[in-house]
Amino acid sequence: MSGDTMLLLPVILPFIAGIIIGFINNEKQRNRTVFVTIAVELALVLYVAMGESSLTVWNMTDRLSIAYHIDGIARYFAVLICVIWLLAAVFSMEYMKHENKPARFFMFYVMSLSALVSLCFSANMMTMYFSYELMTLLTFPLVIHSQEPQSVRAGMKYLGYSIFGAGLGLLGFFFLNTYCITTEFAPGGTLNMVLIAGNENLLLSVFFLMAVGFGCKAGMFPLHAWLPTAHPVAPSPASAVLSGIITKGGIICIIRVTFYLFGADFIRGSWAQTAVLVLSLITIFMGSMLAYKEKILKKRLAYSTVSQVSYVIFGLMLLTPVGFTGALLQVAFHAVAKNILFLCAGAIIYKKGCTLVEELRGIGKEMPIVMGCFTIASLSLVGIPPMGGFVSKWFLAQGALGSSVGTLAIVGVAILMVSALLTAGYLFSIVMDGFFPGNTFNYSAVQKREPNYLMTIPLLILSIAVVFFGIFPNCLEIFINNISGVIF
Template identity: 70%
Template sequence: MNGNAILLFPLLFPVIAGIVIGFQKQEKQRNLLVFATLVIELGAVLYLSMGEYTFTLWQMTDRLALAYHTDGLAKLFACMICIIWLLAGIYAFEYMKHEQKPARFFMFYTMSLGALMSLCFSANMMTLYLSYEYMTLLTLPLVIHTGTPEAVRAGMKYLGYSVFGAGLGLMGFFFLNSYCDTTTFMPGGTLNLELLAGNENVLLAVYFLMMIGFGCKAGMFPLHAWLPTAHPVAPSPASAVLSGIITKGGVIAIIRVTYYLVGPDFIRGTWVQNTLLTLAIITVFMGSMLAYKEKLLKRRLAYSTVSQVSYVLFGLFLLHPLGFLGALMQVVFHAVAKNILFLGAGAIIYKTGKTFVYELKGLGKEMPIVMWTFAIASLSLIGIPPTAGFVSKWYLAQGGLQPDFGTLGLVGVAVLMVSALLTAGYLLPIVSAAFFPGKDFDYGSLKKKEPNYLMTVPLILLALAAVAFGAFPQCLTDWITNISGVIF
């Protein structure tokens, strides 16, 4: 092994540590071990982000290998995932006290981080596909953790949809292996147009099916139905990372296939681009409408994820630098905001047992920190300045308004605006009722129910990030611009 073998550390360390954690029965020792693992993992990723590393673990043939690489896109996703995984893990130390089998939860929670790092740092299509399936299998126990019939059904639905979607991706891999010079990811794509001659329409159809397949994990219509079923039944720390992070696994796969294998030039202007943009627009509107009508808090947030992640897909399928910039900013900002909302919902359930939206009146008086962070995250999802969500939605709108997209771009931007109004309609009434329950409300029944620092500190840090990214987005903008500059 050479010096680049250090790239294996963030992939293997969480898996090995997770197995050890699973056998640790003492709560304090287990929490300390989980915390140390997540901190070390974050440190390792930050270290790798300062350089360029490439490592081939296993060479099956001259075109098939397990290989990893640290490019700008991998570093962005890996840093974001590790930071949020750490904060949600700290929160889980308190939350999991009221759940059964916490050792098993933390085992799979920690191991899942290794799968996500493998996905981020994948250097070719074979590694990405295996990491994608690996991620699904390790996150499945988080969905079914409570063991209730509802959770088991939701887990099987999650597994079925995910495996079917990945199967479409695998089918596409066979075709790409025949028509690409290499399936190693290269900015701009590796498609060989001479080899492809005469089969362009076939590959467009195959690419379309791949996007449907990988779009499943991102909650894109028509394979979105698993998400509002699976996320609400999982423990809230798991719901937070499933919604804010695991959905981005599909986004990573879509970016790699679109921008690093097939290439945006081949897709631009075709029926596939128009169809995928249409599906993303439909999902944005549909998710917002379903969230608006939903009364169960965690399911409302899950439907919101269906809508908000499709903002990302809309930006990516524009195949334009502004759309790409807005999409990746939305990836980060949605992860921050949605983790706040799900962790906030978990804190409410943990301290009060309330699960429905209509039960949350007066909570702003009982749990002010939780509800203030919930309010900030809501403003960010809506896109109100100076929160981070405004910045990403601004660039997405700018991309959609480019003359290349005509009526479809205008419709897309209009739907984004309507979705923002619907987002305000299903989140702001919760905040309003929490702080202003009305004259008829029995204020004498209110008691302080704020959770301890293990829950509130992660919420505060994420809320500060939602504001800081909105007020000072330049650092992230420059990072993403450097990534897109290589692609376009």
């Protein structure tokens, strides 16, 4: 082992703590341990993120190793993940009272954070692939938590799609190990230009397969079907992090493969760039259409994730600094907004047992704080100022119009606009019926059902963040621009 050993602590702490948590039967002690573990994890991530440290844990061969490194991408994703993981955990402490086996849930919930931080800190392709597979295996129990037949079927679908997608990534790894100078991540890529001469189309095919494979976790067509199946059956806090955070695991891998192994210059102007852009636009439109038609609340939100995460892939595949900025802003604002929406859905299920959209008429009268947060998140996803979602979509549109992808730029902006209208249709209809149920609604039967502080405080913090960073996005923009300045 060589390098800064402090880097290993935030990777192994949640894994060890999660195992211990699984054996704590006392609810208060378990909740306290979960909170302290994730809070300490966040502090550790913030501490190591202040430096540029590296750590090699194990050398398998001279080209294959488990190694970690801190750079801008690692900082951005790791801090975002830990903050949201902590808030969703606080929400879960109340929500899991009406679910079976909460100790098992929190065990895998905390252990999953270990895989995510390992993925963020990965210094090379081997470590990234190992962390990606570990993330899938540790989040699988969250999907099948209820152990009902539909949950098990959904979990197996999630596992099957994820392993297949990871297999495409592994296939690409074999080629990259041959055609790259090193599989260590380096801004601008590490392709050996002498070796790839005459094999450009082969390498572009490899890139396309890897983008599709890792795009599976991000819900990109054609490997998106696991997402709307898994989300409705998982406990709502698990749905929130699956949608808002786990999908970003695929995004991390796409970023590393595109900008740190192949390099933007190699992909720019190629058929592979066009193909992935087309797939992302198909996903954006298809996800919005399916969400618009869906009657089950959590499934509607899942289809929304299918659409919204592909905004990120679209921005990345523009291969421009502005598009990259819009993509990473969308990562943060989607993660926050979608966690709000799924946690709001969880609060509604917890207090009223409603799972269908048609059952939410008048819900704003009974749960005004929850539905107020739902409204803020909806405004952000549509892209209405001053919410954060407006900022990311503005940069995505500007990045498209300033790119060299030709007609796809105009088509892309048009689809973004259509998707925004569809998003307004399937989210604002819930808000309108919730707060303005009409004259036929029995107002005398309204009972206040607002959840307790463990549920409302995380929702309020996330909602404030959406508005604050929508009004003051400069700190995020500057940080992202520093990353793109190194890549481009």
